[in-house]
Amino acid sequence: VYKAYKFRMYPTKDQQSKLNSFLGASRFIYNYFLNQKEQKYKKFNINYTLKDMKKDLIPLQEEYQWLKDIDSCILRTSLENLDNSYNNFFKLSMGYPKYKSRNKYNSYHTNCIRSTYKGNDYSNIKVDLNNKTIKLPKINEITIKGYRNLTNFDKRIINATVSKEANKYYVSLCVEEEIDINEFRLRNAIGIDLGIKNSVITSDGIKYDKMSFYTKLEHKLKGLNKWLSRSQKGSNNRHKIIIKIQRVYQKLRNMRKYFIHNITNEIVKNNDLIITENLKIQKMIQKGNKYINKGILNTSLSEIIRQLEYKCKWLNKRLIKVDTYFPSSQYCNVCGKINKNVKDLSIRKWICKDCNNENDRDINASINILEEGIRKYYQEQMNF
Numbered sequence: 509v510y511k512a513y514k515f516r517m518y519p520t521k522d523q524q525s526k527l528n529s530f531l532g533a534s535r536f537i538y539n540y541f542l543n544q545k546e547q548k549y550k551k552f553n554i555n556y557t558l559k560d561m562k563k564d565l566i567p568l569q570e571e572y573q574w575l576k577d578i579d580s581c582i583l584r585t586s587l588e589n590l591d592n593s594y595n596n597f598f599k600l601s602m603g604y605p606k607y608k609s610r611n612k613y614n615s616y617h618t619n620c621i622r623s624t625y626k627g628n629d630y631s632n633i634k635v636d637l638n639n640k641t642i643k644l645p646k647i648n649e650i651t652i653k654g655y656r657n658l659t660n661f662d663k664r665i666i667n668a669t670v671s672k673e674a675n676k677y678y679v680s681l682c683v684e685e686e687i688d689i690n691e692f693r694l695r696n697a698i699g700i701d702l703g704i705k706n707s708v709i710t711s712d713g714i715k716y717d718k719m720s721f722y723t724k725l726e727h728k729l730k731g732l733n734k735w736l737s738r739s740q741k742g743s744n745n746r747h748k749i750i751i752k753i754q755r756v757y758q759k760l761r762n763m764r765k766y767f768i769h770n771i772t773n774e775i776v777k778n779n780d781l782i783i784t785e786n787l788k789i790q791k792m793i794q795k796g797n798k799y800i801n802k803g804i805l806n807t808s809l810s811e812i813i814r815q816l817e818y819k820c821k822w823l824n825k826r827l828i829k830v831d832t833y834f835p836s837s838q839y840c841n842v843c844g845k846i847n848k849n850v851k852d853l854s855i856r857k858w859i860c861k862d863c864n865n866e867n868d869r870d871i872n873a874s875i876n877i878l879e880e881g882i883r884k885y886y887q888e889q890m891n892f
Contacts, residue, residue, distance in 0.1 A: 509822060510666070511685050515635075515642065515652040517670075517677040524677070526647055531672060533578040534616035535608045537586040540568070542605055545594070558591040579645040585617040611750055615671035618645055633668050635661040635681070642679060644668065652679070674754035689824040697781035699878025701836065701870050702812060704803035708771055709870040711878040716771050722806055725760050729753065764808055772815040776825055782816060783881025785836070786829035828881045836873040836880070840865060 519527060544564075545556040565583060569575045575583065593605035620633040634643040637658055641649040663683040671678050699711035708716040732753050739746035775782060789810045793801045820827040830836070838850050840860040850858055856869050 509685055509687055510682055512680050512682055513655065513661075513663075514678055514680040515654040517642065517679055518651040518653070519647075519677055523647055523650055527670060527672070527677060529574075530578055530582055530616050530646075530670070531614050532610070533575060534582050534586045535610065535613065537565075537575075537583050538590055539607050541587060541590055542607060545590070558587060561587045561591075577646075579618055581618040581621075581645065582616045585619070589617065611754075614673070615669055617667060617669050619667045620665040631665070633665050633681070635665070637661050644670070644679070674751050674758050676758075687822055689822075692780065692824050692826065694780050694826075696779045697783065697878060697882060698775065698779040699874040699876070699881060700775070700782065700784040701874040701877060702785060702787065702807075702809050703870055704800065704807055706870060707767075707807050708775075708812065709874050710775070711871070711874040713871055715870070718803075719764060719767055719806060721763050721767075722760055725756055729756055732756065764811075768808060768812055768815060772812060772819055776816065776819040776823060779825070781826045781828070781881070781885060782820060783828045783830060783877050783885075784813060784816065785834070785877060786832045787813070788832055826885070828885055830877055830880045830884065834877070834880055836876040837869055839872075839876045840867060841872050841875040841879070 541556075541561050541564075544561075548554045548556045562584065565587065569583075590605060593602075596602040597604050618633075620631060622629065622631045624630070632643075632645045635652075636642070636649075637655075637660055639649075640652055642652050643649050663681075663685055666682045666684055668682070669680045671680070701709040703709060705718060706715040707718050732749060736746065736749045736753065739749055787809055789804065792804055816827055819825075835846065838846050838848060840847065840863065842865040843860060843863040845860055845862045847858060847860065849855065850869065857866060858869070859866050
């Protein structure tokens, strides 16, 4: 499997200037060829392909001599990222490629190149956890921190992504790793209902509270954005405020990741069959009002499902998604009677008219999801 390991780097001043120049080169190449691509299409109706861009990269290095001091992989991968952005725009209907700003898109990508000479193995990216250092192309060894439980890093590195967030430097290593997969045995199954009031509700009756920590940070962001609007463009104070805003967003992202990882780890480790809804987040956002949309985005429902998917794959567990339009909230989990009044989201509890069972909206939905998922699982087993 492919895994990512992210370390924080502590470069010296000379290393910082080199990293900044590499980050700037990646941005420059991306923006320059994005502009060229747009101009050629508008004036001559020409599709400026990746092959043509790589050809024009050589004379560009002659024009801008400082590009010769940059790692060549960075320049090529910037062009590949631009080409991928255009392909995603046309094929997957994703957003149109945007020009990169140093305050938003501050990262570069380089590949790990290995070779052997006289029986010795060489690599342009090396991690030494004993000395807590990493060697990157055209940069001397940089001090790193992270993963205290790891004693050695004998993993096959594929590539590295260096990023700068709020004046902090990070490197994310994509590695190829072998994992032992145990035989699948169905012992425990669980149904999951995803919501806004509670992030995750299980068929066992457990409710994981929503991420309430972002409300405090929102107030802080509101004040910082007021300061930013009043500051003078290009001033040092404005730059300091931007860094403060970036650090608040970074803290918010880290808290959200920690919160979601704790939930998904607990669910995957304790259950063999996990059943959830096949949610279409984009349609939910389009149909909902701004308060519901904000709750959906803050809860990161798609990230919860994404983590469940790859963790189930690594631990050889099963994840089943029931149909998007399965009315899990409307069924009574005891007698199966449908109550269409429950479409009103304000109804959190209701009593079934047939069996007089009192149903909690979210727990009832998770139990129905569990039963539908088990039925779907055994139906798939019978087909095999």
